[in-house]
Amino acid sequence: MNDFLSRLIQAESTVQTGERNAAKVVSDEFARSGIQARIDVWNDNRANVSARITSIGPRPALLFACHLDVVGPGDAAWKNPPFSGIRLDGRILGRGATDMKGGVAAAVTAIRRIVDSNVKLLGDIVFLAAAGEETDSSGAERFVAARDELPRFAGVIIPEPTDFEIITAHRGMLWLEITTKGTAAHSSTPHLGVNAITAAKSVIDELQHYKPNIARHDLLGDCSMSINTIAGGKALNVVPDSCKIGVDFRTLPGQDHADILADLRKIIERLKSADPNFDAQIAIVRQVGPLETDCHGDFVRDFCSTAGIAETKAVGFTTDGPCFAELGAPVVIFGPGKPEICHKPDEYIEIADLERAVEYYRKVILKFLT
Ligand SMILES: [Zn+2]
Structure with missing residues (x-):
């Protein structure tokens, strides 16, 4: 052997x-x-x-x-x-x-x-x-x-x-990539662009207050969330038009991953209605029950x-x-x-x-x- x-x-x-x-x-x-x-x-x-x-x-x-x-x-x-x-x-x-x-x-x-x-x-x-x-x-x-x-x-x-x-x-695992979209501009005139990194910060701020609606599990504890990657911007003199953050949720038995996605889409809608220039999309990278x-x-x-x-x-x-x-x-x-x-x-x-x-x-x- x-x-x-x-x-x-x-x-x-x-x-x-x-x-x-x-x-x-x-x-x-x-x-x-x-x-x-x-x-x-x-x-x-x-x-x-x-x-x-x-x-x-x-x-x-x-x-x-x-x-x-x-x-x-x-x-x-x-x-x-x-x-x-x-x-x-x-x-x-x-x-x-x-x-x-x-x-x-x-x-x-x-x-x-x-x-x-x-x-x-x-x-x-x-x-x-x-x-x-x-x-x-x-x-x-x-x-x-x-x-x-x-x-x-x-x-x-x-x-x-x-x-x-x-x-x-x-626990299960739900890996998401959230991409904020902006508009590139020369950074000497940032008001002509839409900054995707600033938009990503709004998403991060919201995520830090987000708690999925699921009770603590006796053996497994709570559903957890951690923002583990971030990538955005191409050059120091360009307003970034895209920023991606990677989010890792660890989920509990009885928890539907679709509920988390629905909650996050609502958050994005809310950010959009507060700022018409805000734009973001969510993609599932991997999920395991x-x-x-x-x-x-x-x-x-x-x-x-x-x-x-x-x-x-x-x-x-x-x-x-x-x-x-x-x-x-x-x-x-x-x-x-x-x-x-x-x-x-x-x-x-x-x-x-x-x-x-x-x-x-x-x-x-x-x-x-x-
Ligand atoms: Zn193994």
């Missing part, structure tokens, strides 16, 4: 390189146990890899839903090259070791061990490592769109790094008792979980690695945690499918 994880890290799968090479590494690993994986390629280098261990039994299937892509290494210096996948002091190092190639390696290894042991399964195991979880969820959406080819699932396990906590809820799995249902209860963990929790980050929830099965997020290590330089995973994850996943498969 350790070599497999090193090869997966070396098969760099950032937004620039795509997931195709990493999909091949997963497919080759499954082949060692005679499991034929399917690689679904689009746009040259984007890829999902999936596998299905079929059974003749009547039980609903289990889905292990991973992602293949990783974020880039970033600008900060790494002590070791980010895509080396080297082993050091009981750890495997590199981008994706924790988020979430470690989880991929553990899930594939658990499935291989089940297959190699010839245990008779009473339901199918389905494995997916999808493209684009960090960027556009395109891989998960593509997989779920082909749901007619999939079995009925008892549950979905997402091997994201939770440091072995069972996560059943996370919130996740809330019923933690009192049979699947979560049995998952908890098999893992020997009593409590379920919520996390701050988002996953492709809401997309898989559309398959009509409960979703839990449970995997090796500390979430605070994700997306940072010198990412690593403890080899002992990988082995622990394999053992958890093996036990879960045996519990639900034998």
Whole structure:
């Protein structure tokens, strides 16, 4: 498994390189146990890899839903090259070791061990490592769109790094770009133009007082909003005709993203009626729904008792979980690695945690499918 994880890290799968090479590494690993994986390629280098261990039994299937892509290494210096996948002091190092190639390696290894042991399964195991979880969820959406080819699932396990906590809820995400429009003019005669940056300031002032109409969630807290990017103006002697701000809302179960958009459109209308020169448009950059799995249902209860963990929790980050929830099965997020290590330089995973994850996943498969 350790070599497999090193090869997966070396098969760099950032937004620039795509997931195709990493999909091949997963497919080759499954082949060692005679499991034929399917690689679904689009746009040259984007890829999902999936596998299905079929059974003749009547039980609903289990889905292990991973992602293949990783974020880039970033600008900060790494002590070791980010895509080396080297082993050091009981750890495997590199981008994706924790988020979430470690989880991929553990899930594939658990499935291989089940297959190699010839245990008779009473339901199918389905494995997916999808493209684009960090960027556009395109891989998960593509997989779920082909749901007619999939079995009925008892549950979905997402091997994201939770440091072995069972996560059943996370907030959603709504990324918006608000563009204010102005009219360019020479800045020695600003009264002949309309300043888009000043207009953006009016939007920012309004946003700082805006509170979406949703009650605080017991596990997830409040819906939050943060203005995280701003870009406008071309030169110091030109009145800017365009300014863009990027706004990140983290939303709660039961909250409709359309309500936020409607509120913001009203704010823009109000600014327009106060100043006829004001003009702004809102575009959705990306949105992911919130996740809330019923933690009192049979699947979560049995998952908890098999893992020997009593409590379920919520996390701050988002996953492709809401997309898989559309398959009509409960979703839990449970995997090796500390979430605070994700997306940072010198990412690593403890080899002992990988082995622990394999053992958890093996036990879960045996519990639900034998
Ligand atoms: Zn992840």
